[in-house]
Amino acid sequence: MATSRAAVVTAYHQPLEIQQVEVPSLDGISMLVRIDASTLCGTDVHRWEGGLGDEAVPFVTGHEPCGYIESLNAPRVDIFNRPLAVGDRIVWSYVSCGHCYYCTVALQPCLCRGRASWGHNRSDQFPYLLGSCAQYMYVPPECQIVRVPDQISSATAAASSCAYRTIMHAYDRLGAIKSHETVLIQGSGPLGIFAAAVAREHGAKKVLLIGAPAGRLETAKRMGVDELIDMDVVTEESDRISWAKDETDGRGADVIIQCATSSAVPEGMRMLRDGGRYVSVGVGVGGRAAMPVGEFPGEMTMYTVRSGEPRHWLQAIEFLDSRWGSYPFEEMISESYDLDGVNEAMQAMASFQVVKAAIYPNGR
Numbered sequence: 109m110a111t112s113r114a115a116v117v118t119a120y121h122q123p124l125e126i127q128q129v130e131v132p133s134l135d136g137i138s139m140l141v142r143i144d145a146s147t148l149c150g151t152d153v154h155r156w157e158g159g160l161g162d163e164a165v166p167f168v169t170g171h172e173p174c175g176y177i178e179s180l181n182a183p184r185v186d187i188f189n190r191p192l193a194v195g196d197r198i199v200w201s202y203v204s205c206g207h208c209y210y211c212t213v214a215l216q217p218c219l220c221r222g223r224a225s226w227g228h229n230r231s232d233q234f235p236y237l238l239g240s241c242a243q244y245m246y247v248p249p250e251c252q253i254v255r256v257p258d259q260i261s262s263a264t265a266a267a268s269s270c271a272y273r274t275i276m277h278a279y280d281r282l283g284a285i286k287s288h289e290t291v292l293i294q295g296s297g298p299l300g301i302f303a304a305a306v307a308r309e310h311g312a313k314k315v316l317l318i319g320a321p322a323g324r325l326e327t328a329k330r331m332g333v334d335e336l337i338d339m340d341v342v343t344e345e346s347d348r349i350s351w352a353k354d355e356t357d358g359r360g361a362d363v364i365i366q367c368a369t370s371s372a373v374p375e376g377m378r379m380l381r382d383g384g385r386y387v388s389v390g391v392g393v394g395g396r397a398a399m400p401v402g403e404f405p406g407e408m409t410m411y412t413v414r415s416g417e418p419r420h421w422l423q424a425i426e427f428l429d430s431r432w433g434s435y436p437f438e439e440m441i442s443e444s445y446d447l448d449g450v451n452e453a454m455q456a457m458a459s460f461q462v463v464k465a466a467i468y469p470n471g472r
Contacts, residue, residue: 113469114168114242115450116231120158123451124169129242132235134181136249141175141198145262146240147441148172148465149270149298153458155228164230168239169450170467171227174199174256174266178244186253187422197262199269199425200251201418202226218277218415224248225415240266241450243469252418257429263441263466268424271298271464273416275306276423278365278387281411285310285363292316292352292361293333294376295368296324298440298464299389301331303365305435306427308332312363316355318348319368324463327439345375352379360384360405374399382406389413440464446471 111128118125134140152169154160177196184192192198203224204210204217211217226245229238235246247253256265285291291307293300296319307315309332317328320339328336335355342348353360360381366372366388373388374397380386382405390413416424428437442462445453446469453465 112237112242112244113447114231114237114239115170115447115467115469116166117156117169118166120165121156124156124241124454126448126450127166127231129168129231130236131244132237132246134179134246137180137182137184138235138249139180139184139192139247140178141173141200141245141247142178143173143175143240143242143245143469144197145174145266146170146172146242146467146469147263147266147270148241148453148457148467149267150457151270152227153454156454160228164228166231167228168231168237168242169227169454170240170242171225172266172269172271173226173240173245174262174269175245184253186255187418190255192253197256197265198253199256199265199421200247200253201421202415203248203250206250217417224250241447241467241469243447252421254421254425256425259432260425260428261438261441263444263464264428264437265425266466267298267440267464268421268428272302272424272428273420274389274413275299275303275367276420276427277416278303278389278411278413279306279310280420280423281413282363282365282385282387285312287311288313289362290314290316290356291363291365292318292376292379294364294366294372295319296328296336297367297460299367300365301328301440301463303367303389304328305332305431307363307365309427309431314355316352316361318352321460323442324460327436327463330436330439332435345378348375349378356381363387365389371397373397377404377408380405380408382408384408386410387413441466444468444472
């Protein structure tokens with residue numbers, strides 16, 4: 109029986125174990141990928157803590173993979189219908205059922221109740237390797253495949269498999285940014301910093317950001333942010349709201365993109381102008397939030413966004429490739445670790461010491 113070294117969560121909030129996990133036999137047009145890099149994000153931390161409710165131990169952590177096709181069970185094509193081959197470097201989408209109301213009528217596959225994602229699937233049940241912090245990962249037949257251009261590093265491509273494609277989804281829902289509009293980003297993690305670069309490229313007049321800690325804010329400045337404030341310094345909500353109003357001629361921001369925590373929504377609403385647009389990104393971890401409906405800005409529009417559709421994986425990769433020389437995307441990968449350093453990496457993410465941690469399961 110072939111096995112793969114993998115970082116396995118065996119108990120919540122306890123050190124991950126490096127285990128030998130069975131390599132599954134391939135079925136249909138499934139593939140086996142040799143992981144070159146896997147990045148971690150806050151979702152991996154929440155799952156390690158048992159905070160999302162979609163995980164059952166033991167499971168291989170990680171849901172942001174980039175790797176090389178190791179073996180193909182049958183001929184397979186990428187998202188452009190081009191044949192794939194062993195050795196191609198790829199990222200790949202999640203899987204929706206394709207048959208339910210959300211998939212076929214509403215055309216909202218991110219809401220599919222039977223949707224499959226990675227990094228929380230039991231490692232003692234077939235197909236075993238559905239987490240990216242492992243030497244190898246199983247790619248189901250239904251995934252859409254996106255090739256990674258040569259100039260994009262595997263770690264940055266891996267980040268496109270979560271934070272970056274979710275931001276592309278957010279801008280899809282938001283629509284056009286007009287040349288007179290100010291965009292304010294709440295949060296300075298990977299989502300927020302990437303959202304700033306996309307806002308700049310979509311034509312925003314001004315890009316503002318509120319976040320912490322200081323190290324992440326230094327990266328944000330180089331990713332398209334015009335003005336920002338450090339929440340560790342400006343600790344009062346009223347002062348942050350006043351700053352946002354001062355930066356927007358007293359009106360409030362035209363567009364706000366919440367990339368921090370659901371508890372930040374009321375503060376964000378108080379920074380939004382009447383008639384503005386508010387986008388809340390992510391699964392809503394981070395506490396409860398309450399706000400009287402009467403305090404909502406007049407005629408505002410609110411969107412919520414989770415995950416992405418296959419085209420958003422492609423859009424993220426294309427954005428990186430076409431702007432590779434314009435933004436320091438590599439700065440988002442703050443630290444790199446081999447597989448044995450996964451616990452150190454998880455702690456660094458949990459304590460916000462890094463923007464993005466990259467794991468190299470097969471060595472660097």
